[in-house]
Amino acid sequence: MKFIPLASMLIFSSVYIPNVAAQDFDVCVKRLQATAQEQGLSQDIIQHTLANVKYVPRVVELDNQQPEFSQTFEGYYTKRVTDARVEQGRQLLKDNREFLEQLTKKYGIPPQYLLAFWGLETNFGGYKGKMPVLDSLATLACLPRRSEYFTGELMQALKLKQKYGFNQADMVGSWAGAMGHTQFMPSAYAQYAIDADGSGKADLWNSQVDALTSAAYFLQQLGWHRDERWGREVILPRGFSYQNVGKSQTKSLTQWSKLGVLNTNRTALSTPDMQATLYLPSGHLGPAFLAYENFDVIMRWNRSTFYALAVGKLADRINGGGVLTNTPPKMPRLSREKLKALQTSLNEKGFDVGKADGVLGTRSIKGLQDYQQSQGLIADGYPSVATLDALGVSR
Structure with a gap:
């Protein structure tokens, strides 16, 4: 991985x-x-x-x-969580349910997640590299x-x-x-590789049994929480304060519920004492996600927010869930030079985001949010067209 x-x-x-x-x-x-x-x-x-x-x-x-060029969430997600991949995952779940449920019992990882990782990494073994x-x-x-x-x-x-x-x-x-x-x-x-089929060697190229068992063991060792999901898509209320976005603003589901965050069917969140972080990968115009502790485990496999969201949603869909309620909007891709110009402009205006490296990390997003709020813009930390115009960054 x-x-x-x-x-x-x-x-x-x-x-x-x-x-x-x-x-x-x-x-x-x-x-x-x-x-x-x-x-x-x-x-x-x-x-x-x-x-x-x-x-x-x-x-x-x-x-x-x-x-x-930085890829948009829409571009990333739609190429990976496809109907064809979902259908193939559902068929594999049906064909291998007994084996996958044995892995769940032993390692605590539900079948749909193992299939989602497998699907994203190699298209279920269709392309393992050459x-x-x-x-x-x-x-x-x-x-x-x-x-x-x-x-x-x-x-x-x-x-x-x-x-x-x-x-x-x-x-x-x-x-x-x-x-x-x-x-x-x-x-x-x-x-972490395991010889699960008894062949005498852990063969992750040729043995699906070894590969999926090894993936289950690896996720267990990364800290997967048994009987908990990765997160969910949610609906935000009108007037929501986007200063609550990001890892530094992790809250309990009870707190999110009090802020008016709803399930996508507009019912109230369940309110156990689970911690969750709000992600807006396409800004306020796109889907919103509350991510739980298992989302952080996915991020330890591959430290990409887009990847972790794709794993979570592909797993949901393989398990019978539907498509996103709020489809990610098409956004223009920004070159690294434009992101550097954005960071430079923020620094010049007194919003310290550190070195202008063209990578929109946590510090840059926070600085961008503070700038957006100071200008009366929607402070979601996303480099929208309105934000770029206000900063004087050409599109």
Whole structure:
């Protein structure tokens, strides 16, 4: 799986990066061989596998791509929570209910969530990636930016090959080394993968039983709350104060109910002592969500709000739920340069959002809300057309 903060909310545009790693790759591989020996890997793995890894220029290109346009929630969601994916998930739920319910009993993860993760990661195993994992990880380990991290992942991948006897040609995945039905990175594979089908090895590429069992175990270890859902879409009342949006404003359902927040059928929220956070991924014009503690668990799998909302809603729909009550509106995508201009303008006007980096994080959203409130705009923290105009940021 991919622990990429907000990266899954971005569309990338290629930029040219000078190819400096290739000429030093052989030297780097020698260093990696020494590291492998220090970590106790066999001479066979070191001399016949690691010594023969190949440099992959495409991996360098992908690693160095810079985010150019931020994707809207509408663009992200509609491409992932599709009717076809929902129907396939429902059929898989029907066909595998007994096995999935066994996982629920043991690990506490309801079937629809396991299917939702599986669906988003690889379209239920339809596309698990085709890049040679060891070559990709070696290439990344030889780049200075995240060498330590990817060296560690490469060592784990080599240990997996040594432990289970995987054929190197079969070890394929994403360009960054995520593998199998559930796209585990090697370190997660080593720690959480389970041989559930009794084959003698945890095979996340070829065994759906191993992959889904491993996903259930991983989510349990991340802290999944048994018998609780991820969250829900809600309706906000007229005159709602959007200063209540975001993680810093987490409240109990009782408090949200007192603020006039309703279920989508306009009935009152149930009022147990559960904590919830309000998210408006498309601003006040789009759907509103109250997210519970299991939403935070989903975010530990992939640190993207869009991803976590998609998992939650795909799970709901697989389990028989309906479409969003409030369809996400189509919004223009903003370039990173425009987001930098927005941040610069906020700083100049006295709303400190820190360095203008083109990433609309928590601090920028709070500064944007404060500015919107000062201008009599709807203070939802979303860079609407009216807000951009007020800040003097060209569209």
